[in-house]
Amino acid sequence: MDAMQSDLLMQVDGMTCNGCAEAVRRAILHLDPAARVAVDLDHGRVAVTTREHSGTVAEVLTRAGYTATAMTG
Template sequence: MYELKVEGMSCNHCVNAVTRSVQEVDAAAKVDIDLSQQTVRVASSASLAAIQSAVSEAGYPVLSSSAS
């Protein structure tokens, strides 16, 4: 499980864009986004670096991340 602090998410379009970007890396990834906390939790077999890169390339800067 990864948790990312992501800047710039404010609406359902943002949720869909971030979810889509993660699922392009790992189609089976489970993505949970909390807009009020600006956090993205991802259950995926892909690497944290790949997930961070996908989210950033979608236009949402990753401020911090952790794996648990």
């Protein structure tokens, strides 16, 4: 892991299908193309390795139509 990157765990409410999961992935990758994103649709969580702050990631997901809260980071 790059020293500038961190692992974040986000609670993302409103994801109901694979289309939602893909929209969340695209929103994060648009913010940080180098991010690693793993969506757990069953639990409404997204694990992200990114150089961005958790608040920035939450803001992007909120603009995409989801309620996002940082669980870590």
